[in-house]
Each structure stands twice: as C-alpha cells, then as structure tokens.
Amino acid sequence: MTAPRNLLTDIPATLPQEQFETLLAGKRGFRVERIVSRGHASPPGYWYDQPQHEWVLLLSGQAELEYDAPAARQTLQPGDAVLIPAHRRHRVAATAADSDTVWLAIFHDAD
Amino acid sequence: MTAPRNLLTDIPATLPQEQFETLLAGKRGFRVERIVSRGHASPPGYWYDQPQHEWVLLLSGQAELEYDAPAARQTLQPGDAVLIPAHRRHRVAATAADSDTVWLAIFHDAD
Numbered sequence: 248m249t250a251p252r253n254l255l256t257d258i259p260a261t262l263p264q265e266q267f268e269t270l271l272a273g274k275r276g277f278r279v280e281r282i283v284s285r286g287h288a289s290p291p292g293y294w295y296d297q298p299q300h301e302w303v304l305l306l307s308g309q310a311e312l313e314y315d316a317p318a319a320r321q322t323l324q325p326g327d328a329v330l331i332p333a334h335r336r337h338r339v340a341a342t343a344a345d346s347d348t349v350w351l352a353i354f355h356d357a358d
Numbered sequence: 359m360t361a362p363r364n365l366l367t368d369i370p371a372t373l374p375q376e377q378f379e380t381l382l383a384g385k386r387g388f389r390v391e392r393i394v395s396r397g398h399a400s401p402p403g404y405w406y407d408q409p410q411h412e413w414v415l416l417l418s419g420q421a422e423l424e425y426d427a428p429a430a431r432q433t434l435q436p437g438d439a440v441l442i443p444a445h446r447r448h449r450v451a452a453t454a455a456d457s458d459t460v461w462l463a464i465f466h467d468a469d
Contacts, residue, residue, distance in 0.1 A: 254415065255437030270439070271413050273466050277388045279413070302382050302390070304365065304462065306417075306437065319359055326366030326417065328381070351415065353464070355384050 254281055255307055258347055262287075276356040284310065284348040289338035296336050299354040304328040308348025313340040333357040365392055366418055369458055373398075387467040395421065395459040400449035407447050410465040415439040419459025424451040444468040 259266065265287045271279035289295070294315055305323040312321045312329070315336035321329060331337055342348040370377060376398045382390040400406070405426055416434040423432045423440070426447035432440060442448055453459040 249441060251432055251434055251438035251440040253435070253437040254439055271441075271464065271466070273387050275386050275467075276384050277466070279464060314359065317359075321359075321362055323362055324364070326364040327362035328365055329362040330360060330382075351462070353382065353390060355382070355388070356386075 280352045282350040284342035286344040294336040301331045302353040304351045306349040308343040311340040391463045393461040395453035397455040405447040412442040413464040415462045417460040419454040422451040
C-alpha cells in the first residue's frame, strides 16, 4: 500500500520556475497536476489557450487569474475552485510573494 | 464567467449524514466529488469495494482510513493524498469530531 503524500509540504527548497507535476492521468481524457508557484506569474502578454477544460483548486497561498476578451480578474484564496473553459485565454497575473501557492489542476476533455 | 467557489466554507450548517457532491464529471471515465464529514465514519463492518480507482485528497479536518485484507490504517491530515486502487476494500474508520473534514475524491477507470 502506498503511504499518503502531502501535497502542501513536499515542495522543493528552491523554485526558479513554477513546478508542474502530473499526479494522475487517465488513459482517456483527464490529467491531474500539482502546480507550485512562489511569486511566479505568466510572462507579460502571455496567454494560455488550452484545448481542454481546466478545473483549478487553490490549496495554499493566493493567486490572481487574468482573462482575455472579455477582460476579467479573479483572486483565489485557499479552497477556491474555478472552471476555466477550453480556449478561454487566461494567465496567472500574480501569486503570493511570501508563501508557496499550491494548485491542483484537473485538465479534462471538452465535450 | 463563473465566480470561484470555496470548497472549505460552502458547507451546510447541519450534516446528519456525510455530504457527497459531484463537482465535475467527464463523459468518460472520471468523476470528481467533494465529500464533507463531521465525525462521521462508515458503519461498522461496512467496506467500500469500488470498480474505479479513487484518489483522495484531504482538504481540511482529519480522517482515518481502514483497509481490509491485508488490514491497514492510514491517518490523513490536510494536504495528504492517497490512491485507493479499484476493489481495495476500505472504510472511513473515523473523521474529526470537532471540525469539518473536507475530501476531494477523483474516481477514475481502472486500466
């Protein structure tokens, strides 16, 4: 049997870039990632434009998402979950500078 | 655009039974649930025996899982994630009596 793994504490000491790690992947249509940010943000002007829906849950820290066309912003606190529909252009505008921001992201096929 | 929903705070005042809620479901092969427990446990002698793998992440509270054949126990703290393979008989031995235990469970097809 596999021992539990703690997603909040098993974090590298140094984090020059955001860390993306696949936790779980189905043969078909879905993938679960942990993402760890430490003050990171998407490059200015960079937009994610993804073929799959992304459901994200903030486990720790704080983050601000920015959306394009129509422009919008969302601040996420721990426990907040939001669905980013496929091809909804978005970026990470900011993450907490002084603590680790841990995201759980579930990518899944659009209908 | 949908506003974020907080999974830790959007909890019923009274909880006579555990609350199961589907947050997300793919057309094929996976389902995401939030489960809220408040001192609840599986009935004595009752075992879950599921056709799908279940990946669980404890978001708040505390829980103890019990496994059958071979017998084992696992205590889960917030942030702990564990994969319960399909048909691995298990039950919730206990959850925190004095606080809400919030689980995120991802059920997905066995290979």
